[in-house]
Amino acid sequence: MEVRVKKCYTVKPEEKTWEGCQPLSELDQTGRLQSIGRGRVQINCNSMGVPFIEAESDSELDEYFGDLYAAPPSLKYDKLVPTVDYSTTPIHERPLLLVQLTSFSSCGLVCLGISMSHTVIDGYSAFHFLSEWTRFARNNPLETVPFLDRKAAFRAGDPPLAPTIDNPPLPSLSIHADKDKKKKGKSVANAILKLSKDQVERLKHMANEGRGETTRAYTRFESLAGYIWRCTCKARKHRMDHHPTGLAIYVDARSRMKPPLPKGYFGNAAVDVIATGDAVELVSKPLGFAASRVREAIERVTDAYVRSTINYLKNQPDLTRFKDIDEPQSIDDLGFTSTGIKPDQFVVSWLTFPIYGVDFGWGDEIYFDPGTYEHFDGATFIMPSPSGDGSVIVALDLEAPYMETFKEDFYRDIHNSMKLN
Secondary structure, X not given: OOOEEEEEEEEOOOOOOOOEEEOOOOOOXXXXXXXXXXXXXXXXXXXXXXXXXXXXXOOOHHHHHOOOOOOOOHHHHHHHOOOOOOOOOOHHHOXXXXXXXXXXXXXXXXXXXXXEOOOOOOHHHHHHHHHHHHHHHOOOOOOOOXXXXXXXXXXXXXXXXXXOOXXXXXXXXXXXXXXXXXXXXXXXXXXXXXXXXXXXXXXXXXXXXXXXXOOOOOOHHHHHHHHHHHHHHXXXXXXXXXXXXXXXXXXXXXXXXXXXXXXXXXXXXXXXXXXXXXXXXXXXXXXXXXXXXXXXXXXXXXXXXXXXXXXXXXXXXXOHHHOOOOOOOOHXXXXXXXXXXXXXXXXXXXXXXXXXXXXXOOOOOOOOOOOOOOOOOOEEEEEEOOOOOOOXXXXXXXXXXXXXXXXXXXXXXXXXXXXXX
């Protein structure tokens, strides 16, 4: 796909704003990150602005996408999403938000590509920002005012709480990676897989077969995450190998805090946990076993757990080893260090995010995609289908030799289960 950049603007605040440095407490998307040593950063509210790129293309979207949800390789989107060259751009010059609007002259469609800093915000806040932006574009007032005081809302405790976990999972802030690090050399394939509502319900049924009466029913996400994890182990041929395996999961801590974080909290409240298991057990036991391992990991994220993690990080003399602001090349670069088992897959749930209905005044979008998400083995996103009928979409990166086997197992196991019932 050929894309020509027509203009590049730097959008700065309309009115003069406060200038100074904040330790990620009052978030300013027009500022820049600033290193303060020992692996720590703060936001420099210097109003350097948001790059806005105007581009055009003569290509027809159907030529590249066809059926937009029929597994389009995500690399097709690379020229539609603005990026930062981490190898040449110092941290204090890297924008926290970039926007590119590409118009397609042959079909009259436009594409809005957005890149945001995960150091500053998580998925919940990213979609909150996008939702309020569209409201402004339609001349509507804010629906939920962003709560910006991270210091007041998300702290270790006063007085400091006694740590309850010796070595909790340490969240990656995407800060600092070895610039000389080479690509891992793996050929990674991309796929977008769709499950109907009936198939999702069948997976939930499979996960809950044999569940004890005292055990709460496994959720849609627990069932899906466990199933994807199990299919990956099969594809990687771990079914005959007692291979320790880990599934990294991002958990939103907002409602798990006591009291819960304020409505509209704008920042990064994602906590990383790792579900662990033996590959042979995951593959040979019923799906409920994998779902139970996912649940156990998620339920570790309590108020005490989050505050203990904050205390642990505050007491570290240097955070460099936990961060990778340069583009990660593999899951190894994401800073998961809690269990002694390196995760070989991570899964992100966007099932509850308002990712559709993005209306800037000319109607809803016709397609949404994570875009240039992490291109490495094991990166997985679970999203609702735009049809709103209960079907879901799984966006997956997997080492190329295993992708076809994964897709075959992914659908065959569900199909066989539905035939038996």
